[in-house]
Amino acid sequence: MADVHYHDRIQPHQVQVHPQSRFDHHHQVGAGNKNYQSGPSMSQVLAVLTLLPVGGTLLVLAGLTLTGTIIGLTVATPLFLIFSPILVPATIPVALVVAGFLFSGAFGLTGLSSLTYVFNRLRAATGTEQLNLDTAKGRMQDMTGYIGQKTKEVGQKIENKAYEGT
DSSP states (O other), X not given: OOOOOGGGSOOOOOOOOOOOGGGOXXXXXXXXXXXXXXXXXXXXXXXXXXXXXXXXXXXXXHHHHHHHHHHHHHHHHHHHHHHHHHHHHHHHHHHHHHHHHHHHHHHHHHHHHHHHHHHHHHHHHHTOOOTTHHHHHHHHHHHHHHHHHHHHHHHHHHHHHHHHHO
C-alpha cells in the first residue's frame, strides 16, 4: 500500500473577502465627504411624499375605470348576443377596409424608407450633401406620423358609419 501523507494532498484554495472602502464608516469619498449610510436626502423624501398621493389617486381611478368597464360589459353582453347576426357580417368588411388602409400605409412607408436609403447611399457615394437634411428628415417624420394618424381616423369613421348603417 502506498503511504500518503497529509501535506502531499492538494489543499483547496481559500478566499478572503474584504469590505469595500465606500461602505466603511471611517473612510469618506470625494470632496463633499459624503457618508453613504446617512439615509435618503430631503429631495428624495419630498418626492416620495408628493408621489404617494398622486399614485394612490391614479390607482383608485384605475380601479373605478375597471369597475365601470366590467359593469358596462355585463350590461352590453346580452345586446351583443341579440344583435350578433347583424354585427358580425358588418364587422368583417369594416375590418378588411381598415386592414387595407393600414397595409397601404405600411407599404408606402416601406417604399419611402427604401428610397431614402438609396438616396443616402448615392449622396454618400458622390459626396454631395444638402444643407437642411435634418430639417427635411424631421418634416418627413412628422408627415409620416400625420398620415398614420389620419389613416386610423378614416378607418374609425368607416367603422362607425358601418355600425350606424346597420
